[in-house]
Amino acid sequence: MRPRPRVSQWKELWKAQKQSYRDEAVWEKVPHKASCNNWLAKIYARLIVAFHQDSDVRLVVVEVGAGHGRFGFLVVTELLDMGFHNFIYVLTDFCNDVINKWVENAQLMKLVREGWMDFAVFDADTSTDLFLQCRNMKIHVDHLVVIMNYVIDSLCQDVFEFEEENVYEVSAQFGKDTSWNDTDEWEWKRRPIKDISSYYRGYAHSAALQSLLHTYKDVAANHSVILPVGAIIALCNLLEIAQGNCMTLAGDKGDMEVCAFPTCGVVPHVSSHHSVSFTANFHSLQLVFESRFQNCQVLKSLESDVFNCMCLISRKCTDVSLEWRDTLGEVAADSFLHFQSVLGPDSVALTSVLALLRLSNFDSDIFLLVCNRLLQHSPFVNGGILNDMVADLVRVSQRYFFMANKDVMFELGRVMMGLKEYRHALNFLSQSRNEEHFIAIFNMGVCKFHQRHFEESVVLFEEAFLASNEKYTQALRWSKRAKLLCK
């Protein structure tokens, strides 16, 4: 019988994991609200500016495992909004299939054309440099920011148990007749490691990995430790590409202290949402930084079960610490996720809804959550509140990164109609990607009607009727009304 491989060498698992991310439909299943929202993008952008404040060299921001590209889009939007221009943002993922989707994306390609963004294949397991696909050149990096959101958990790992004297390798197998990602059915077994000093022989950055094993033998007695081998190799490779300063911003579901690790005998927690995800060991990244940079700085968000953030800097940086203290040092990194669940089904005061939208930095997911409430309130809004609300909705539209199944422009159009802001409503509705597009066309007709452009409204009502396969008779009724007023 074939010996059971250690987790990092479990070929079937890592092959299936990568395969699952080649398909764009994966984003309908993999949760990403905690890591990809405007609130967090603004915080990361502010940390980036604070890190690079006194430098003339161009900063390179590299996002590892950028997936759909939404977070990169949001961070660049914030950086530009803050008037920061001395950077290039490199979206990376492990294969060309993902990058080809970015090349087809008009919002990302606009940022590429303007010189703020580029794309690179960066496989955390193997890549040692960054080749910019759009500029067709290798990049030179002086100052570097690495962003790793929800990626430490997705790369290859190893699992160990450290007893008083003995160290065990813990490995798994798929359960019989179950799918690779049915993690509850994995069968775990442990076996003693004779000599930990040679455990990572043949791996890239074996010295760093080896040194982590020795440290955990000293500091993690009676604990089970998940070692994020892929993330550590990727980070070491990126630190070697950079010539000078580096800041890493990592966000994930994971543990920041050894005391949070499970005790020996507890089966490692691996969750599954189409792909699989291990609990991220942030603490090991801290050890990597501490061993490389004598004066490094480590900042940790408040602990939470869903999403934590860690900032690692190669030198002490007061501006970043101050920025951190006012943001992730004060509230947990997944506060917005929890805040959303506070909103119950009953109507909430307009001031609460607007406060949430503004605190979220005009996040489109939050907007979708509250848009029906905004609509309920819209007929009664006027004066200064109306002006502010219109400005809020425009900001949502500027920060919206298109993803399937979310027709934010259509909903923005509806709320603008409720506010009787027909010019804005027409602009948003014309960008709707709703599959039931005839309703968007019909709504545009209603806007034109209220603007007293009756002839144009007739054209739109008839277009909506045809687009509905002649089912939406309401469009015909409005068309008749408009025709009477044309004369």
Ligand SMILES: C[S@@+](CC[C@H](N)C(=O)[O-])C[C@H]1O[C@@H](n2cnc3c(N)ncnc32)[C@H](O)[C@@H]1O
């Ligand atoms: C859970 S998703 C996170 C996506 C995004 N960062 C977010 O926060 O929503 C994990 C990402 O890691 C990428 N990934 C998986 N294996 C990788 C590897 N070996 N090297 C680089 N990226 C990888 C996947 O393609 C996917 O985009």
